[in-house]
Amino acid sequence: MLIIDCHGHYTTAPEPHQQFRAAQLAAFADPSLPPPGPAEISDDQIRESIEQNQLRLLRERGADLTIFSPRASAMEHHIGDEAVSQRWTRACNDLIRRVVDLFPEFFVGVCQLPQSPGVPIEHSVAELERCVNELGFVGCNLNPDPSGGHWTSRPLTDKSWYPFFEKMVELDVPAMIHVSGSCNVNFHATGAHYINADTTAFMQFIQGDLFRDFPDLRFVIPHGGGAVPYHWGRYRGLADMLKRPPLAEHVMKNVFFDTCVYHQPGIDLLFQVIDIHNILFGSGMVGAVRGIDPETGNFFDDTKRYVDALELSEEERYKVYEGNARRVYPRLDARLKEMGR
């Protein structure tokens, strides 16, 4: 059995990548400055940044493969403008491709999108196509709030998103719903904005009829589904009050949760209330919560320990660690089969 981590970010990209970003934003603020060229990063720099971090942790914790995307908090769709977002996104995705090329057994790519507040989502279609068709990526991260905490977009069920969803279905790739940093002082990024966005997206799916229009569209809601499993009774009850079908039919054919819940009781609850079919192993490594839990002596984000501690049958373990990921990301499945895995 493969252990596939569906949620990893390149939070450790070599310094020149951030220097490019800084120069890019400086040139945006002051158009008299020269537009920066792309960062020059050597293969050795990339190797080092991965081997000492994600790859080391993958091996130490006993996983085989990470579905890997650019650093979520650095997508920063709310900074600069559409052209800035397009260039930054391209640079971030190209870097993921280089990681995958250097470590093809351990990483498969998922792309960031060049979203920008107020810009139609159609403008992200070309980059999705490039990443899937040219770079071999298997999915994307979709930001439901490119404004960075002001929530000025339409809900994900709004028809304005449909052109992008059509392309996702055509390419047969899922999206992880993932916001970026917060420029709203009320929302700490990883402590409030991320979790709120997960919860918000799920409730939008209850209110809407998105999966009637797109029966093959698939989303992963990270961080264990935000608040949803803890309030599973509330969501079942709200679906009923809103005269929606039961969640199993209305939402859960198309929505999946990862296991980025950083303590055993949370993981226990997740597996207690959510069908095993809808849970994908994920860790969120490296970054959101880096420390060691003094109550256990283990890293908070070593989520494999929590999953391993569950009493799952072999079939259930297979689903969570491998089978569900292969089903939700068919291009990952195809890639693995090509490799004989």
Add this chain to the structure above:
Amino acid sequence: MLIIDCHGHYTTAPEPHQQFRAAQLAAFADPSLPPPGPAEISDDQIRESIEQNQLRLLRERGADLTIFSPRASAMEHHIGDEAVSQRWTRACNDLIRRVVDLFPEFFVGVCQLPQSPGVPIEHSVAELERCVNELGFVGCNLNPDPSGGHWTSRPLTDKSWYPFFEKMVELDVPAMIHVSGSCNVNFHATGAHYINADTTAFMQFIQGDLFRDFPDLRFVIPHGGGAVPYHWGRYRGLADMLKRPPLAEHVMKNVFFDTCVYHQPGIDLLFQVIDIHNILFGSGMVGAVRGIDPETGNFFDDTKRYVDALELSEEERYKVYEGNARRVYPRLDARLKEMGR
């Protein structure tokens, strides 16, 4: 032992109350209309609205007393202006007082505040004083986002809130942190905005140092603390990353969660990770989720069943049902003692 429900709203106020609201908003929209007088509501109308709803359910479900406040979704601080909010708030609070006067054994009052976006919180101090000193209320509901889903205020740890917190401490009353309806199309009120606000407030407390400045300030975060208990490892880890003290010292001397979590696994988790000292029984009756859970045949919001199903000692049961509420709401304790309870 008394069974005290710390979270009840007057969601069933007689029709003239809503008619007053409609007339008030009509006059705000068209100043040529006459400003409406307060609604004329008879004692019988109030009796009926309570006896058929909250009081019936209190009896059926075996609770003794509800800490009762105006309908949260109807506070609507984002609608109208400060004067509208002041008049509406006064009318809502006066109605709560009438309920308490008619059913003094079963209800004790908590007030809505006349918040309004951009208006200093000092302008809510007088209504808090009136409600506590003249109407005999024991606490208040504080809205961390009077904009109704746009989150344009400062975080609760910001010094702009301090004048209100000073008054809370002086009067020795806690606040339940409770948003109202959402005018942001992204956020369903009870399915996203409420839960997000709970999570957001908790994270603000981790980031800040509010309880160093106000060691006696007390907040109830409703809906079981939003996403917090499910992600308790994340919050412990983030506190550590942000170099804050452990949550038990830094936040949990001052913050309490209710039991408005509408299924057994959620309640189980809440009691597993949160100290019994910090949990107050609450139901959120009547309104947020009204239906019957087809999986159990019981009402989703009959939270007493879930708590009763826990294996708690008598001392623990006492804390959750009575003792913690008496400690967090000292004016409730004093009132009960006056009544010989």
